[in-house]
Amino acid sequence: MPTIREELDRRQLLYSLLMPVMNLYMPGLDKGKGLYFLFVKSETKTPGGLLARPVLTSYYKSDHFKTRSFDPYNVYTSPNEAILCPDSFQSMYSQMLCGLYERLQVLRLGAIFASGLLRAIRFLQLNWRELAHDIRTGTLNSKIFDSDIRSCMARVLRPDQELADFIESECSKDNWERIITRIWPNTKYLEVIVTGAMAQYIPTLDYYSGGLPKVCTMYASSECYFGLNLNPMSKPSEVSYTIMPNMAYFEFLPHDPNSPSAGSDKLVDLVDVEVGKEYELVITTYAGLCRYRVGDILRVTGFHNSAPQFHFVRRKNVLLSIDSDKTDEAELQSAVENASKLLNKFNTTVVEYTSYADTKTIPGHYVIYWELLVKDPTNAPTKEVLEQCCLAMEESLNSVYRQGRVECNSIGALEIRVVKNGTFEELMDYAISRGASINQYKVPRCVNFTPIMELLDSRVLSNHFSQSLPHWTPERRR
Numbered sequence: 487m488p489t490i491r492e493e494l495d496r497r498q499l500l501y502s503l504l505m506p507v508m509n510l511y512m513p514g515l516d517k518g519k520g521l522y523f524l525f526v527k528s529e530t531k532t533p534g535g536l537l538a539r540p541v542l543t544s545y546y547k548s549d550h551f552k553t554r555s556f557d558p559y560n561v562y563t564s565p566n567e568a569i570l571c572p573d574s575f576q577s578m579y580s581q582m583l584c585g586l587y588e589r590l591q592v593l594r595l596g597a598i599f600a601s602g603l604l605r606a607i608r609f610l611q612l613n614w615r616e617l618a619h620d621i622r623t624g625t626l627n628s629k630i631f632d633s634d635i636r637s638c639m640a641r642v643l644r645p646d647q648e649l650a651d652f653i654e655s656e657c658s659k660d661n662w663e664r665i666i667t668r669i670w671p672n673t674k675y676l677e678v679i680v681t682g683a684m685a686q687y688i689p690t691l692d693y694y695s696g697g698l699p700k701v702c703t704m705y706a707s708s709e710c711y712f713g714l715n716l717n718p719m720s721k722p723s724e725v726s727y728t729i730m731p732n733m734a735y736f737e738f739l740p741h742d743p744n745s746p747s748a749g750s751d752k753l754v755d756l757v758d759v760e761v762g763k764e765y766e767l768v769i770t771t772y773a774g775l776c777r778y779r780v781g782d783i784l785r786v787t788g789f790h791n792s793a794p795q796f797h798f799v800r801r802k803n804v805l806l807s808i809d810s811d812k813t814d815e816a817e818l819q820s821a822v823e824n825a826s827k828l829l830n831k832f833n834t835t836v837v838e839y840t841s842y843a844d845t846k847t848i849p850g851h852y853v854i855y856w857e858l859l860v861k862d863p864t865n866a867p868t869k870e871v872l873e874q875c876c877l878a879m880e881e882s883l884n885s886v887y888r889q890g891r892v893e894c895n896s897i898g899a900l901e902i903r904v905v906k907n908g909t910f911e912e913l914m915d916y917a918i919s920r921g922a923s924i925n926q927y928k929v930p931r932c933v934n935f936t937p938i939m940e941l942l943d944s945r946v947l948s949n950h951f952s953q954s955l956p957h958w959t960p961e962r963r964r
C-alpha cells in the first residue's frame with residue numbers, strides 16, 4: 487500500500503486519542519505499565535527501489551514511536567530494542583522476560599489481534615523453563631544474540647529466586663486456566679481486537695484470563711487508519727467504531743445483506759449514511775488511493791456528534807463454494823460456534839479452524855479443520871459427537887447450501903478433520919516465513935494453497951462426516 491511520511495502524523499493522532507478515551511472508563515492506568523507484544527518485520531524493496539514493510543513496522547520504526555516523550559499512560563514493559571528486533575523468537579523472548587520481571591506493575595496486557603496474544607501465551611507454555619532459569623540466574627539465554635537486545639536486557643536482568651520459583655510453580659501446573667491473572671494479577675483488561683474474524687478467540691482468551699474485559703480500541707488497516715472505539719468497555723459483540731473524518735475521504739457503497747449482489751453502486755457520503763444499514767467502505771487516501779474498496783462491510787449503529795459509528799460486520803468475501811452455495815466468513819464462524827456448543831459438556835473448545843472446499847471428490851464437500859483444546863483428556867468428545875458437530879455445522883449454513891445437500895445432491899457431507907495441537911501455530915510460522923507480519927497475521931479462514939493443505943493434512947488426528955442430511959424445505963418462490 488502506498489504511504490507518505492505525513493500519514494504517520496495522522497496515525498499518531500488516532501493513537502494519541504486512545505488513552506484519553508480509556509481513562510474515562512478506567513482511571514489509574516498511569517500508575518502502572520502495559521505489557522504489549524509488538525513486533526516488526528524485516529524490510530524489502532520494491533523493484534522501483536521503494537521501501538516495503540508492514541504498516542505497524544513503519545510505525546514502530548518511526549521517530550513517532552521510538553523517540554516518543556514520556557507519557558505515564560503509555561509506559562510499556564517491552565523495551566524498544568526488543569520490539570524492534572526482526573527475529574520473532576528473540577523479540578518475543580525478551581518481551582516476555584521483561585513482562586515477567588515487571589509482573590506486578592502490569593495493568594493491561596495486549597497485542598494487536600487476539601491471535602497475537604494467544605501466541606504469546608503459547609510461547610510462555612513452550613519456554614517458561616528457560617525464562618525462569620534466566621530470572622533465577624540473572625543471565626540471558628544464549629539464543630538471544632541480538633546485540634541491542636543483549637545490552638538493554640543487561641539493565642533489566644537481576645537474579646530473583648522468588649520470582650523464578652513463582653513462575654515455575656504456576657507454569658508447571660497442568661491447568662493453565664486464568665494463567666494471565668495468576669501471573670499478572672493487577673491486569674485490568676486485555677487490549678486486543680476481537681471483533682470480526684477475531685471473535686472466535688474470545689472463549690480461549692476468557693479461559694486464560696478468567697474473563698477479563700477485552701478492549702478493542704481501534705479499527706485500522708494498511709491502507710488507512712479509520713477510527714476508534716469511544717466506548718471501549720462495551721462487549722465485543724456490541725463494539726462500534728467511530729470513523730474519524732480527517733483520516734481519509736470516506737464513502738460508502740450500500741450493501742444489502744439479504745442480497746449481496748443487489749446493492750446499489752451509488753456511493754453515499756459519510757454524512758448521509760443511515761442507522762441500521764450496511765455499507766462497504768470506500769476510501770480516498772492522502773497517499774493516493776482513489777475510491778479504493780477496502781473490502782470491509784460495516785453497519786451503522788449510531789452517531790457521535792455528527793460522526794457515524796459502525797459495527798464491523800465482516801470482510802466481504804466468499805469463503806467456500808461448491809455449487810451455487812456461497813458461505814462467507816461470518817456464516818462459517820457462526821456454524822463453528824453452533825457446532826462447538828456440542829463440545830461444552832466435554833469441556834472442549836475449538837481453538838482454531840480453517841476450511842477448504844474439497845472438489846476432488848464428486849460431489850465436492852466442505853472440509854473444516856479443527857484444532858481442539860481438550861481440557862479433560864479422560865472425557866474427550868467421541869467420534870459420534872464429532873459427527874454430530876458436522877451435522878450441526880450443516881444445519882447452521884444457509885438454505886442454498888442445505889438445498890444443495892438435500893435436494894440437488896450437489897454437495898457432499900461436511901467433513902471435520904481434527905488436527906494436532908500446535909498445527910495452527912505451524913501454519914502461522916509458515917506464513918511468517920513467507921513474509922507475513924506477526925502483528926497483522928490473521929488465520930486464513932479458507933485455504934487452498936497446496937503446501938498449506940499438505941501441512942494441515944499431515945497433522946490430521948481423525949476425520950468425521952455428517953451421518954445424515956440437514957433439514958431443508960423448499961422455500962416458496964415468488
Ligand code: AMP
Nearest residue numbers: 679681682704705706707708782798926
Ligand atoms: P491489515 O491491512 O493487514 O492491517 O488488515 C486490515 C483489515 O483488518 C481491515 O480491513 C479489517 O478487515 C481487519 N481489521 C482491522 N481492524 C479491525 C477491527 N478493529 N475489527 C475487525 N476487523 C479489523
